[in-house]
Amino acid sequence: MPELPEVETVRNGLLAWTVGRPIEAVEVLHPRAIRRHAPGAVDFVDALAGRTVTDVRRRGKYLWLPLDNGDAIIAHLGMSGQFRLASSSTPDDTHLRVRFRFADGDPQLRFVDQRTFGGLSISPGGAELPDEIAHIARDPMDPQFDDAEFVKAVRRRRSEIKRALLDQSLISGVGNIYADEALWRAKLHGARPTDALTKPAVLRLLGHVRDVLGEALLAGGTSFDSLYVNVNGESGYFDRSLAVYGREGLPCLRCGTLIRRESFMNRSSYSCPTCQPRPRHRRVPLVRA
DNA sequence: CCTCATTCCTGCGGGC
DNA sequence: TGCCCGCAGGAATGAG
Secondary structure (H helix, E strand, O other): OOOHHHHHHHHHHHHHHHOOOEEEEEEEOOHHHHOOOOOOHHHHHHHHOOOEEOOOEEEOOEEEEEEOOOOEEEEEOOOOEEEEEEOOOOOOOOOEEEEEEEOOEEEEEEEEEOOOOOEEEEEOOOOOOOHHHOOOOOOOOOOOOOHHHHHHHHHHOOOEHHHHHHOOOOOOOOOHHHHHHHHHHHOOOOOOEHHHOOHHHHHHHHHHHHHHHHHHHHHHHHHOEOOEOOOOOOOOOOHHHOOOOOOOOOEOOOOOOEOEEEEEOOEEEEEOOOOOOOOOOOOOOOOOO
């Protein structure tokens, strides 16, 4: 699944292959792919014809492409979204949702998305930072990410630490896979209450989040093919380095205990029963008068 | 205001 | 063989 490292890899590909190329025509092959664009497909297509992408930027797992008129294309890959560069003679993928043709010819840009959780939209005047994604926090690799404020915000919460890591309004770019990896490195169970974590514990965890994202980013960079804007989150470049995610029943790389899988937030969480014991006390909800 | 369950979607693989 | 069901999960949404 595309998390920060994968989306950043895609950003680099788009930067190299879309900036400065006037858009000739756009084709929407599936309405769901632009469902966040309220004015609809006709408006989407008309608004982009003749425009030029001037940059490719990222906030968490969102991408936006500022245009030469001050608007911006917002893109989210969801779970299975991909941007691909292809020559016009390349047959369409079954799950092709949106096609961009450029005035200078090939390659064209294709938004392909099997499960259609991803999508594109246009943000009027959104070149600097679209209003639609202003609620997304900075990511931990951003120089302007505020560590101290993050620690305070986490400890202020009455929730569980994994929920906090996945909350894009608190810290962005982290998804289920890297959350589990960082928690394993920090030896914390995801159900640990946020308000009971010490400041040093949160800072340590944040450090591990950075390490994991940084390592994956490097791996994504090495496998990146300039002719194929890679966003295949399932392809093998990072799964070799995963310590817990998807490793149910396999030995913990630190202590040998078999990794467990637990259901959480309608998805799976992987952890080591020995290194990451479940918190002993479940918080008792306060009763209000 | 804050937290959290629900919902969207489709291909794949296991079980019967 | 073929069907059914569970699973993968980011984030908007509305409930409480």
